[in-house]
Amino acid sequence: MEKMQHAEELVREFLVFRGFTSTLESYEAELRTDIGKGFEIDKILDLIFSVYVPKFHADKLVxxxxxxxxxxxxxxDTPLVSTLSKLETSLLRFYVVHAVQCNRNDKVVDFFALYGAELLQRSQDWTHWFAIPYKKNPHLDPEFRVFFSKEWYQALHLSSRNFFSEVFNATHILRINSFFFFC
Structure with a gap:
């Protein structure tokens, strides 16, 4: 965390030194809406599970x-990329399940209208999901039942935490940070 703050200060210093004041303003604005949340796991999980999914911000989740x-x-690190792909599928399914649970089938239909073609290109496993907004009780359907369970949600949340912990605690540092460390 300290290294990240140091890097941010170096960027600010460089922008001020070069007289890039409008770039500095943009940089400050971007920091306030930092999508990576400074790589703080709890903030990212909160963003996913307490903001993007409950407020139906599929575009921001994607x-x-x-x-x-x-x-x-x-x-x-191919295993991490593969794990992210699986986690992404689960998080998107969680979005769909949450929308169905909230009786917001319109959000599910919108989601598939926007991302359905891309999802099908990645995996045919999504095919039966296109029917979910039209099923009477999808939580009872054998194909979907597990995704509506509290246990699946808890496992997804824990898997997300573990994944982000692995990514942020590993030796994956931003390339710009490595530049600053060697200067």
Whole structure:
């Protein structure tokens, strides 16, 4: 955390030194809406489970997951990339299940209208999910029942925590930070 703050200060110093005041203003604004939340696990989990999913911000959830895919892509840690892909699928399914539980099938229909083609390109496992907003009691359907259980939710939350802990506690540091450490 201290290293991140030091890097932020160095960026600010550089921008001020070069006279990039409008860039500095933009940088400060971006920091206030930091999508990575400074890589603080609890803040990221709160963002996912207490903001994006409950408030039906599918676009922001997808953007956050995309951010982490991009963050991990230069890494050669293939198991983490594979795990993120599985976690992404589960989090998106959680979004769909939550919308159904809140009787917001319109959000499910919107979600599939926006992301359905991409999801199907990745995996045919999504095919039966397109029917969920039209099922009378999806929580009783054998294909979906597990996703409506408290145990599945708890396992998803724990898996998310463990994944982000692994990513942030590993030696994955931002490339810009490595630049500052060697200067």
């Amino acid at each position: 953007a956050l997951l995309g951010f982490f895919k991009h963050y991990l892509s230069p890494s050669s």
